[in-house]
Amino acid sequence: MALHFSKAVEDQFFSMICLPVDTARQKVLELNTLVQPETVLNEDTDGFGNRKLYGCVREPHREFLLRTEGAVETGSALYEEWQDPADIGLVRYQVPTDLTAPGPVLQELFREWAAGAPEDPYGKLLYYGRLTGERIRYVPGTTDSRTTAEQAAALESGVCQDIAHVLIALLRMAGMPARYTVGLIPGEGESHAWVEANCRGYWYGFDPTNQLLVDEGYIKISHGRDYRDCMISRGIFKNPYALQTMEVSVSVAQAEE
Amino acid sequence: MxxxxxxxxxxxxxxxxxxxxxxxxxxxxxxxxxxxxxxxxxxxxxxxxxxxxxxxxxxxxxxxxxxxxxxxxxxxxxxxxxxxxxxxxxxxxxxxxxxxxxxxxxxxxxxxxxxxxxxxxxxxxxxxxxxxxxxxxxxxxxxxxxxxxxxxxxxxxxxxxNRDYAEMLFETMNYVNTGGLNVILTPGRYNAAFFEHSYLAEKTGTVLVYNTDLIVENDVVYLKTAAGNQRVGAIYRRTSDEYLDPLAFNPESLIGVPGLFQAMKKGNVAVLNAPGNGVxxxxxxxxxxxxxxxxxxxxxxxxxxAPTYLPYYEEDRKYVLDNFDNLVIKDVAEAGGYGVVFGSTLTAEKKADFIHAIKTEPRRFIAQEIIDFQDLDILxxxxxxxxxxxxxxxxxxxxxxxxxxxxxxxxxxxxxxxxxxxxxxxxxxxxxxxxxxx
Structure with missing residues (x-):
């Protein structure tokens, strides 16, 4: 990730959730992080078990770069076991949040779809995931980072964040614990968001934007109740006249055997 | 008198x-x-x-x-x-x-x-x-x-x-202080209680600071002074949780101290009151x-x-709906006297809306008996x-x-x-x- 500032800034504080964690689905083999200008990188774990990097660049600068390279092994399992560092239980992923609270549109959608839903929790994830991906079209530019699931459902369009929020809202209405998941998919581009639902104690992932089961191609970085818990980058800097442009690029490729 | x-x-x-x-x-x-x-x-x-x-x-x-x-x-x-x-x-x-x-x-x-x-x-x-x-x-x-x-x-x-309040406050800050200055952090002069922040700082002999007076370095909070940075051990902050630190809470806050939360989490500074108390x-x-x-x-x-009912419990919900006109209904998300309604004062339409909301989102409300509380004389x-x-x-x-x-x-x-x-x-x-x- 790179930040370009139109004028020099100082006291730039940053906090990033951008490193993959070890789970039953994936194993982090190697990880190297580079930050420029050079500064101390601190690490901590947030309330969901995600890895957080934070630090500060004091001296004036116009470019900031944080790059992580590494290797992750996936494919050993399709699910994650239930682990909760905060030991709260599933309830955190069952109650609505500001971004996922259903309104009339989602309630209507749920009523319309619930009748045909299968009993089995895993079946439910696939069922609602498929319907959500069909209904909410991927149209960048129609929503922003503050758009709620309800608004996206009314627009019937959005980006991966919105489509994931709609699916989370529906699964929670159906009584299933569901969480927002951020990670990487093969190819070059930006980070991606999908949904994990708890089926009888195991978390299974579904990517409603691409209508795909989350398989070995997906590298997970973080999970939370909604987008706000998983924001990749947060930061603040000093210089009211500087404009910031952010560039995020992700590249995932399969390693040769 | x-x-x-x-x-x-x-x-x-x-x-x-x-x-x-x-x-x-x-x-x-x-x-x-x-x-x-x-x-x-x-x-x-x-x-x-x-x-x-x-x-x-x-x-x-x-x-x-x-x-x-x-x-x-x-x-x-x-x-x-x-x-x-x-x-x-x-x-x-x-x-x-x-x-x-x-x-x-x-x-x-x-x-x-x-x-x-x-x-x-x-x-x-x-x-x-x-x-x-x-x-x-x-x-x-x-x-x-x-x-x-x-x-x-x-x-x-x-x-x-009652003049001992300042002393009590000062002792409370000292007791939790992790080593360093005591400061009172104000969100600024457009805060509802700015008068109070400055008054308490004066009475306790504590530095009144704005967010920009503080800086966090390697998880330690410092006060910037003409004589250099001085370590801060306790912050009586009057900025709400949401705006306290843009890296931890609302990322759009301009009145927060970036990095403060991590400093607190590491035990390097006491924050009075601690964030998260709203629960x-x-x-x-x-x-x-x-x-x-x-x-x-x-x-x-x-x-x-006060006798309180939670519509979340079915039994209470029934009681609330049956006795709606005799109760005060409060929206749990609102503060400062907003979101408080007396069942009896609502129009039929508003009442129907409320009852619908209670049925669909019972967790959002509490209902209380109206307490017949004493009047005091005022001039x-x-x-x-x-x-x-x-x-x-x-x-x-x-x-x-x-x-x-x-x-x-x-x-x-x-x-x-x-x-x-x-x-x-x-x-x-x-x-x-x-x-x-x-």
């Missing part, structure tokens, strides 16, 4: 000159209004106070244990005393605070407990304010002015001196406070909650005639080495004879509170 009535005009004039104001935001614009002072004090008898004091100490002790438990082991939830959805869906529950250990295990250092005295003589708790309760400065400054206006009144009446003063959690007292302290709760606009008005009391409980109740408090009253909502943001006034020493 009558003596003071003669001075009401000059006291209010002085309060105005000293800038004793209360700022409110209405329709997006900031307006400061005077907080009118009424010279007739609320008088609390000695024995009555002793009993009240015991109850408040017990209550705040249990609330602090609850906060420590919720962000730690969560025993009260695991033991089934409080349903998890009440805790973890509360807007005051901050996931970021999970696993946080506060210095000396105290989370609510300064608690403002709102009470009313019923016509049955019982003090009822209306709500607990454990985030950044304001108001202590008003009775402090009013007492000072009254003392100046009529020294004889205080020489002849056995009133507990304990949530209107829905209020119902469970007596259960907390029993659970953590093994004692019967000495304070009295009418002519400055001579006493007229009865509804009034409450905010008691300040400070938790440091010991838990103590300040022998005074903020008595707020409604100026409207037909209203029983006394919040200053709703245009009420205030009185001094006299606790008799014998």
């Amino acid at each position: 009558q003596e003071l009535n003669k001075h009401v005009k000059s006291i209010n004039h002085l309060l105005e000159r000293y800038g004793v104001r209360f700022g409110i935001y209405k329709n997006g614009t900031f307006k400061e209004q005077l907080f009118p002072f009424d010279p007739i004090p609320r008088v609390i008898e000695h024995e009555e106070w002793v009993e009240l004091e015991e109850g408040l100490i017990q209550r705040v002790t249990a609330l602090n244990m609850f906060l420590k438990d919720i962000y730690g082991e969560k025993k009260i939830v695991k033991d089934g005393v409080i349903p998890p959805e009440f805790v973890f869906s509360s807007s005051g529950y901050l996931a970021a605070c999970e696993g946080m250990v506060t210095p000396k295990g105290i989370a609510s250092h300064i608690s403002g407990i709102d009470l009313v005295k019923g016509n049955d003589g019982v003090w009822y708790i209306l709500e607990d304010n454990l985030r950044i309760p304001s108001g202590a400065s008003y009775p402090l400054i009013a007492r000072d002015l009254c003392r100046t206006a009529s020294p004889a009144t205080f020489a002849h009446t056995p009133v507990e001196d 304990a003063d949530d209107k829905g959690i209020y119902y469970f406070v007596p259960k907390m007292v029993e659970y953590y302290l093994g004692e019967e709760c000495k304070t009295h909650n 009418d606009e002519d400055g001579v005639t006493p007229v009865p008005r509804k009034a409450d009391l905010r008691a300040f409980v400070l938790a440091g080495e010991t838990v103590r109740v300040w022998k005074s408090g903020l008595t707020r009253f409604s100026r409207d004879p037909n209203s029983s909502i006394v919040n200053s943001s709703q245009g009420g006034g205030f009185k001094d509170t006299w606790v008799l020493s014998r």
